[in-house]
Amino acid sequence: MSADAAPALAARLAEVVEVTEAHLADADRDAVFPVEALAALRRTRLLGLLVPVAHGGLGGSVRDLVRAAEILGRADMSVAMIFAMHCQQSAALVRHADERLAKAVLPRVAAGEVYLASVTTESGKGGRLTTAEAQLTDADGLLEIDRFAPVVTGGAHADGFLITMRAAGEATAHDVSLVYADRGRLTVQASGDWQPMGMRASHSAPLRLTGRVPAHHVVGEPGQFHEIAANVFGPLAHLGWSAAWLGTAAGALSRVLRLVRGPAGRARFDITSELLLTRLSRARQRLDAVHALLQQAVSVVESGEDLSRAPRQLLLNSLKITASEQCLAAVDELVEAVGLRDGYLKDSPTRLELAVRDLRSAALNYHNDRLHLADGRLALRDQGVTFA
Ligand SMILES: Cc1cc2nc3c(=O)[nH]c(=O)nc-3n(C[C@H](O)[C@H](O)[C@H](O)COP(=O)(O)OP(=O)(O)OC[C@H]3O[C@@H](n4cnc5c(N)ncnc54)[C@H](O)[C@@H]3O)c2cc1C
Incomplete structure (x- = not known):
């Protein structure tokens, strides 16, 4: 734009x-x-x-x-x-x-x-993007989908689904196809409840999806989803999620600062307190670091260069890991700074209680442990330690 x-x-x-x-x-x-x-x-x-x-x-x-x-x-x-x-x-x-x-x-x-929903997570393989258990099957010239999806954000309201499936025919778990299905082509059955600690409004409840789509609804080459994962799904997920987390933590910091400096807060908070100043500084420092990493990652993605190269994958994974840890740490710091009434109670205008619960999901949403394993392997491939 x-x-x-x-x-x-x-x-x-x-x-x-x-x-x-x-x-x-x-x-x-x-x-x-x-x-x-x-x-x-x-x-x-x-x-x-x-x-x-x-x-x-x-x-x-x-x-x-x-x-x-x-x-x-x-x-x-x-x-x-x-x-x-x-x-x-x-x-x-x-x-x-x-x-x-x-x-x-x-x-x-x-x-x-x-509105498009994403179906990549699968029972058994968890969040792993580049394998699939459930397989597409040929049925009267169409591709048949029968997929249990344990976590689908907004699935009950989506008009279309992008689903990872094992490719049709002779295929291993690593031959993953991404397939598009309009809601009208699917039977969408709710298969459980969504009662999480945070991210409650994401309504990421389990679904069973069954139906048939034409062969040209495979997005990209059949069995080649790993290319889309490396160049589109991974980069845009890490950029979009990190931006959302940064926004949540920045919103929390902003509301805390308005409270502390506002008429009600002035009576309750001593803005010359070294402890308060240090905690505010730490929260801000964490967010500036995430912001800088995010901007650098955006520049790399915008450059149009091959994102599958090790230093670029490492940068994008680092962004996700760092943002998920630092945004939560910043908000936790703010809870310490303002204390129980405005840090821990639901009805505080700071909304820190909600931010902590929501941000706690960030490390789990494509588990950081999984990314660290990938990063260890990528680091071994970049012996000169070059930076993107
Ligand atoms: C708010 C929210 C919304 C989501 N929305 C969607 C959605 O719309 N669509 C979708 O498909 N998914 C969605 N997910 C799921 C998400 O993308 C991950 O797939 C999911 O959180 C991973 O779940 P998991 O517990 O199986 O984690 P896994 O990543 O499978 O990890 C489970 C455990 O195994 C460990 N582990 C991970 N990798 C390895 C390894 N290689 N070796 C050994 N141990 C390992 C981890 O430490 C962890 O303890 C959402 C998740 C959240 C939190």
């Missing part, structure tokens, strides 16, 4: 933020999907942020996605993640869908008619 379009993006986001804030407490309390915020994302056409103008979208960039996820994260981490993950899915379609599929789906995404 051009600099001229930036104010329009800000106005669209402001509308979604306002709706999100109005329903935040209820969505968290009841662990329900923020349908009002999704309606605002549809109405403002932000669902089409990364869809090219030629398909009716806003033609936004990765930098726009990061900016948007951060702004939404300041209001609510669940809404920011819902949005960032949808954009990650739409980017995979933009770059890898067959022309017929792109023409059929992208204009509907751009018009706000199609």
Whole structure:
């Protein structure tokens, strides 16, 4: 999106933020999907942020996605993640869908008619992206899907699904295909409840998906999902998630500062206290470090260079690991700084209690342990220790 379009993006986001804030407490309390915020994302056409103008979208960039996820994260981490993950899915379609599929789906995404859910996690293999257990089967010239999906953000409200499956025919667990299915082609059965500690409004409940799709609904080459994972899914997930987490922690810090410096806070907090100043400094320092890493990762992704190279993968993984740890640590620091009443109680205007619960999911959402193992292997391949 051009600099001229930036104010329009800000106005669209402001509308979604306002709706999100109005329903935040209820969505968290009841662990329900923020349908009002999704309606605002549809109405403002932000669902089409990364869809090219030629398909009716806003033609936004990765930098726009990061900016948007951060702004939404300041209001609510669940809404920011819902949005960032949808954009990650739409980017995979933009770059890898067959022309017929792109023409059929992208204009509907751009018009706000199609909200995309992501189905990669599978029982047995957990979060691992590049293997699949359930296999596509040939059925009367169509591809048959029968997939249990243990964690699907917004699955009950999605209009389309991007699903990883083992490729059809002779295939091993490493031959993974990404397949698109319109909701109308699937039977979507709820298979359990969603009652987590945080991210309650993401409504990431288990589903069973069954149905048939045409062969051209395979996104990218059959069995070659690892290429999409390395160049689209991984990078955009790590950028979008990190931006959402940074926004959540930055929003929390901002609300704390407003409280401490406001009329009510001035009576209760001593802003010359060295302990308070040091804690505020530490929280801010953590967020500046994440922000710098995020901006560097955006520049690398924007450069258009091959992202599968070890130093670039290491940078993107580092961003995810660092953001997930430091944003939570910053908010925890703020809890210490303001104490029980404004750090631990649900009804404090700082909303630190919600931020801590939401941010606790960040390390688990594609487990940091899994990324450290990948990074160890990547580090061995880069003996000269070059930086992206
Ligand atoms: C809020 C939220 C929303 C989500 N939304 C979606 C969604 O929309 N769609 C979707 O598909 N998934 C979604 N997920 C799932 C997510 O992407 C991960 O797949 C999931 O959190 C991983 O779950 P897991 O417990 O199986 O972790 P795993 O990554 O499988 O790890 C489980 C345990 O195994 C350990 N471990 C990890 N790797 C290894 C290894 N190589 N060797 C040994 N031990 C290992 C870890 O330390 C961990 O303790 C979501 C998760 C969250 C938190």
